[in-house]
Amino acid sequence: MTLAAAAPYGFLSPTGVEVSFLLVGLVTFAAALVTVTTKQLVHAALWLVVALGGLAVEYLLLTAEFIAWVQVLIYVGSVVVLLLFGLMLTKAPIGRSPDADSGNRWAALTVAVAAAATLVWVVVDAFRTQWIDLDAPQGTTAVTGAMLFQHWVLPFEALSVLLLAALVGAIVLSRKADAKADAKADAGTGGAESPADAAGPADKERQR
């Protein structure tokens, strides 16, 4: 995606921003690869931090400042912490986990490549001729807010209803588990579930 986006303009006279975009993209891609290939579970989560942080830097380079900070806030600050919390609950061992491998790896790879190809194709097809003027403010909070609440307000509201449904669903599921499982089990799900729920309304509130 990085190459496709930068290639038509970047090869002849690449600007500093384009070069750094490419380099950060490579780092992000490498970190993402290590995330899915490493056999050390917690290392995978930490490499995910690098990958997500790299994405935030890419947003910054594209002047989408607001999105970049939201990316750090939600993904690095909350999602990865939740992930690490889960890993620690399962006592992720230090060193390699020999069973951290899946028989589905080829299927997963196929799906991933197909999804990536589709995304790259769609993005290239849609934005090939478009240019971001890096000097004019494009991704500041004011611009993002105006876009979100003027042009995209319907999808935005639909999304918040979806998140609300997910929230209610999570509560219902955890309650069912409570009734069935013994006390030990529901202590586990209760603790892990409630922070996950919180991500829903939090996401919405942050965007409002």
Place this chain on the structure above:
Amino acid sequence: MNDALDVALRLLVVFGVFLVLPLVIGQTEHKVMAHMQGRLGPMYAGGFHGWAQLVADGVKFAQKEDVVPAGADRRIFQLAPAVALLPYLLVLVAIPIGPGEGAVGEVVDAGLFFVLAVMGVGVLGSLMAGWASANKFSLLGGLRTAAQLLAYELPMLLAAASVAMAAGTVSLPGIVEAFEWWWLPWQIVGALVFFTAGLAELQRPPFDMPVADSEIIFGAYTEYTGLRFALFLLAEYAGIVVLCGLTTVLFLGGWQGPWGADGLGWVWTLLKTAVLAFVVIWLRVSYPRLREDQLQKLAWTTLVPLALAQIALTGIVKVAIQ
């Protein structure tokens, strides 16, 4: 060239503040705690009221052997203190202490989001330390840290969102510019929620369950010695500076005061920050530690509803005065 020099100078000043203010707070904590508990505190180092005690502590930390446990994950164990400390340095860059371009390290458009996002990253350091130490107390400390962060991040964000709504901007200098004195009663609930949640995020007493010494030794930092341990301590004090500075900027009007806001605005900011830091120390001396379940209960059943109520109030008043 001039621009580069400007940026370098600003970063240098911020770095200086980052090195000095946490130590000042540490020294104040020694003395304030001693006085509140009717004892002397360190009195000998340096002659006058033990002012050189922190320097001596620093030398002691630097001399200690840097031990990495045999079973630990070496690289992550060694990286963790840096991950815990650096975010606070970054946050400090964006906090304005006076009006105008000259009194802030770097004006960030979405400054509020920036500081909250980067502050959240610091906790990763504790988690990494807790897991990589290969020690059950450390792991428990890490778990408690994560649970605490997840619980208190939400009320903190909601309270900050309330003040952003009131000001109509998420830029930190913009929020102070928009501040009026009557915001104080208007946003008082949000301010309390923000400050409390921030204390919990820093794991300061009464929210120090993750490092409760009588149960799990020193939580995630149990296995650390020497300089790396000192870095974690420094992160805690830098965190106090950042939290008090942010509360000042968001809820107490930053450089605005009854008089002298034009020339001496930065004095107001520092003064308010210092008073808040005093409160942080005061709470450490005077409040018993909250139990883990009480911690979670306080966040989910008290702070989150209070923050939501504050947002509703902010919205109503904001619409009413327009």
